Amino acid sequence: MHTVAHKKKLIARVRRVRGQVEAVERALEEERGCEEVVRTLAAARGALNALAAEVLCEHVQEHLGPLERSQRAREAAASELALVIRQFIR
Numbered sequence: 001m002h003t004v005a006h007k008k009k010l011i012a013r014v015r016r017v018r019g020q021v022e023a024v025e026r027a028l029e030e031e032r033g034c035e036e037v038v039r040t041l042a043a044a045r046g047a048l049n050a051l052a053a054e055v056l057c058e059h060v061q062e063h064l065g066p067l068e069r070s071q072r073a074r075e076a077a078a079s080e081l082a083l084v085i086r087q088f089i090r
């Protein structure tokens with residue numbers, strides 16, 4: 001499973017996301033201006049999007065990339081990926 005193989009890298013990204021979300025909380029607690037809060041929210045969203053992109057790209061490479069997979073397996077992986085993307089963009 002690709003998430004297990006790249007566990008350290010993904011956990012590092014999760015920690016970046018956590019740090020960004022904590023920065024949003026600090027900005028709100030410290031009553032910083034709207035502009036700074038929005039900028040901090042954008043950074044948190046960017047960190048989360050980067051994590052999601054990493055997982056999605058690894059999924060594509062592992063499940064759709066190898067040519068030795070059968071057509072049926074590749075079609076199943078494509079359907080699964082489409083479902084994951086739909087869930088993510090809600």
